[in-house]
Amino acid sequence: MASKKICVFPGDGIGPEVVREGLSVLRVIEQAAGKRMFETEEELLGGASYDVHGVPMSRNALALARASDAVLLGAVGGPRWDPLPFAVRPERALLGLRKELGLFANLRPAVVFAPLLDASPLRRELVEGIDLMVVRELTGGIYFGEPRGVSFINGVETGINTEIYTRPEIERVARVAFELSRKRSRRVTSVDKSNVLEATELWRKVVSEVGAKEYPDVALSHMLVDNCAMQLIRNPRQFDVVVTTNLFGDILTDEASMITGSIGMLPSASIGGKVGMYEPIHGSAPDIAGKGVANPLATILSVAMMLKYSFDMPAEAARIEKAVERVLADGYRTGDIYREGEGKKVGTTEMGDRVRHAVLNQYQKR
Template sequence: MNNLSNMMKVAVVGGEGIGPEVTAQSQRVLNWFAVKRGVPMTLREAQYGIIPYLATGKVMPPDTVEAMEEADAILWGATGGPETKEVPAAARKAGSLLGLRSKYDLYANLRPIVAHPALSDSAPLKASVLTGVDFVIIRELTSGIYFGEPRGIETLADGQRRGFNTEQYTTDQIRRVVRAAFELARTRRNKVCSVDKANVLETSVVWREEVIALHAAEFSDVELTHMYVDNAAMQIVREPRQFDVMVTGNIFGDILSDCAAMASGSLGMLPSASLGPVDRFGRRKALYEPVHGSAPDIAGRGIANPLGSILSVAMMLRMTMNRPEDADLLEKAVASALSGGARTADIAEAGAKRLSTQEMGDAVLNALDNVAAREKERA
């Protein structure tokens, strides 16, 4: 029997749009690991969005806050959708994902970009460009222009309206996320590319200088390069295999990681992990979510791709639960399902059968059984 003190607590928050649909499949995967692999965990479901708002007046009600507070890991679905009169802007802002990132100081957002060979025919980029693509974008997540002050909208004396935001970074904010990039690179191919716009922005000048200083002081064994953000966007679609670990600020990482989705076949394929600082007990708050948004245009139709959410579970197994073998197993199972022809609409070749969200979950669970059985035979 598992020791209760080692039991990992996972808050499962499906959220809005397609979030609950894809999260239901990743929750099935978590249950598989609990039952078949003995991973010690308890899952607590919690609501977010318009449904709890209509009942409680909050998009993030007290029960959800409690579930996330006590959790070792948060499995998040999606947030957002068409503006509705039922949820005022102030109520949505009070329970926003940006606020959650700030509350838990989830400063490092990791987004793996892997090109699966099985998807070469359906990917928007040429197969020759995608061969060997396997890199990680680390996006600073709690600073930069999304959080900088002052910000607002004002009316000028001549009657024109002006919107303004502030891009800013401090030494500590830069160094802690860049340190995470260097440390990750040491476990991979030992290469870091820092992306900025230092030829135009003072913020980026500071960013680059701090990256160089930290590299010289602590990580001179890691290969470091620098790239302007506009060139980085081009290189991601021109020659993505050149990258190992890419680190950049909040707004640049937001844009570049969506661009990089084309190197993995679809935005629906991308997982992510948002990590907070390590506390004195060696623990850190972590939120795992697919990169795609709420996609309200397809919500409720059962056709969304759950693989981004399922692969986020693999990141959870590796980073929070310290189960790298189980994480590897899940990633192999996803690759096996894809190699076997499992396709949702967003990654389907012309004429290929298109699976529902539920059927893709079935395909991954079947692949987990098969891959686990093969590995057991080899052991």
């Protein structure tokens, strides 16, 4: 097998720390295989890029991403760059990458690992067995719609953003959700606000048509976003695959992450184009950057998603996921998931070391 080329954007804040641990897990897989399987090349992105190049994403960074088989991203942004003009803030690089690479579907799993049941703010009986996948449309909706901006209209300062979706945009992300559901329990919940927003009235119509025509074997239900936000707390196990708009997906996935115990635990995959992008859903956490205490598990699990979705290596991905669960079962915790008197509190590097050791053990037991 030819080696796979991975574009690495360590990014800002804790990004470089957690990316380092994620990449080192790949090296363990290479070690077990006895050959070089992954070629990596780094570039600056986000605030780190702005500080050097004056833009959050340079032409070289975009060219490297396009020429790679997959992208691994740490995190971008932080308060130090908040005063910048909107067009050059670090987050614009993330939106630009999604658009330029054609990454229209964001997959965000929310799985509760058994050893972390008591870390959830919800009661154990509500969260035990949660295994849901949110498919968030990623390149349309209010984050990209035109017109947008802040201007004076009839002498009044006015901010404008436009929620807009076309039929093709909705069809393609709906198909991603339906295809995923066929590998799971064949249930899809489509989330919208069709009672108020015409753009999501079209969303509901198109998702229904795609489901009825192309996926009659999948059970489709619809839910208004405010009700969905409530139901995620009331009865999260009712969901399997959830498909929704860019804005609603952004909000609901953060809610789902906290149900699992920590936003530091959840990975994501952005797919749709030739090159997939993989990143933890947490932010850059500049308050703990450089202290060696960040949780690397979301990034490590993002690497597992990269192996599964970009490199067709599901067995290796499963080994990483099992290793994470093994380490948690052994009681190791970073600060965000640690409870006083329960388990052993460890830092970023030791958590990575534990996962790497657990991965290697699986190969040695074959």
